[in-house]
Every structure is written in structure tokens, then in C-alpha cells.
Amino acid sequence: MRVGGAERKTKETEVRVKINLDGAGRVRVDTPIKFFNHLLTSFAKHGCFDLDINARGDFPHHISEDTMIVLGEAVERALGKKAGIECMGDAIVPMDDALVMVAVDLSGRAFPDIEVRFTKRKLDDLSSDLVTHLLQTLATNGKFNLHVKVLRGKNDHHKAEAIFKGLGVALGKAVRRAPRKGVPSTKGVL
Ligand SMILES: [Mn+2]
Numbered sequence: 001m002r003v004g005g006a007e008r009k010t011k012e013t014e015v016r017v018k019i020n021l022d023g024a025g026r027v028r029v030d031t032p033i034k035f036f037n038h039l040l041t042s043f044a045k046h047g048c049f050d051l052d053i054n055a056r057g058d059f060p061h062h063i064s065e066d067t068m069i070v071l072g073e074a075v076e077r078a079l080g081k082k083a084g085i086e087c088m089g090d091a092i093v094p095m096d097d098a099l100v101m102v103a104v105d106l107s108g109r110a111f112p113d114i115e116v117r118f119t120k121r122k123l124d125d126l127s128s129d130l131v132t133h134l135l136q137t138l139a140t141n142g143k144f145n146l147h148v149k150v151l152r153g154k155n156d157h158h159k160a161e162a163i164f165k166g167l168g169v170a171l172g173k174a175v176r177r178a179p180r181k182g183v184p185s186t187k188g189v190l
Contacts, residue, residue, distance in 0.1 A: 004078025013057030023050025072141025089173030098153030
């Protein structure tokens with residue numbers, strides 16, 4: 001089982017994350033931001049990860065951002081040396097009117113490219129401007145390439161949920177074991 005855990009305690013927030021990449025979608029996400037919990041639960045469910053998150057703090061921006069920092073670190077720890085995995089993964093995910101593309105490469109290089117626009121300021125209790133910020137934070141701290149593009153869609157809730165489902169599917173594919181690949185780079189090291 002590839003399990004990674006990380007913690008962070010500052011004057012603003014206290015966050016604990018544990019992820020099992022070889023899990024079965026057993027999820028317990030406990031933050032004060034309901035819509036954020038919903039997005040992370042979708043992510044873990046569709047990646048078939050076991051995910052245990054507990055986060056508290058002062059403001060939703062700090063709590064959600066620090067959770068993504070710690071989640072990125074936990075994913076990186078769970079991956080270890082990354083030998084014998086697919087390394088790349090992608091997903092095109094519809095959710096009614098929304099259609100979203102997500103692609104990841106667990107390259108060790110932090111490179112987020114997130115293209116989404118929301119019409120509403122809030123996604124229930126999460127500020128919509130945080131979605132891009134949170135995805136950037138995850139890719140930066142997990143040290144992977146993350147491309148997200150919303151191809152179609154009107155409903156903001158559907159767009160956001162399709163992104164996090166796609167993130168789960170794409171990351172789930174990227175971490176899948178591929179023993180014949182060895183180290184998944186022509187450099188011989190990642
Ligand atoms: Mn911030």
C-alpha cells in the first residue's frame with residue numbers, strides 16, 4: 001500500500017492529511033468548508049484513494065489553501081521513488097452541461113496551467129476564485145504537471161465538481177502500477 005501523510009500547524013491553520021493511493025474510495029474529509037469537502041470527496045472517490053483530512057483554522061482561504069499544500073506533500077510522499085507507475089494520466093469528464101479536461105504528469109516538476117472561469121462569486125460556501133488557486137497550490141506542492149481546461153459548461157457547481165472528479169480519475173491513472181515501465185523517464189530517474 002502506498003500511503004503518505006503530512007501535517008502543518010501554523011498560527012492560522014492546523015491541517016492533517018493521510019492518503020492511500022491503493023485505496024478504495026474510503027473518504028473522511030473534515031473541514032469547515034462544505035463545498036470544499038464535497039470537491040475533495042469527489043476527487044478521492046473517483047481516484048479510488050482512501051483519504052483522511054482534518055483541517056481547522058481562521059479563514060476559508062487559509063484553511064483550503066493549507067489543505068492543498070499538505071495534500072500535495074502527502075501525495076508526493078505516498079509516491080516515493082515513483083518507479084513502475086504510469087506517471088501520466090488524463091480524463092475528460094462531463095457533468096451535465098460541463099465538460100472538463102484534466103491531465104497530469106508526475107514529473108517532479110511543479111507546473112499548473114488552470115483554465116476555468118466562473119460566473120458566480122461563490123460556489124455555495126467556497127469563493128469561486130479559490131478553485132484555480134487551490135489547484136495551482138496542489139500541483140506546486142505535489143511537484144507535478146497539472147493542466148485543467150473547462151471545454152464547455154454554464155453551471156459553476158458542475159464545472160467545479162467535474163474538475164475535481166477529473167483530477168481524481170487522471171491522478172488515479174497516473175499512479176497506476178506499470179512494472180514494465182521501470183522508472184518512467186528516459187532520464188532513468190525522476
Ligand atoms: Mn492564498
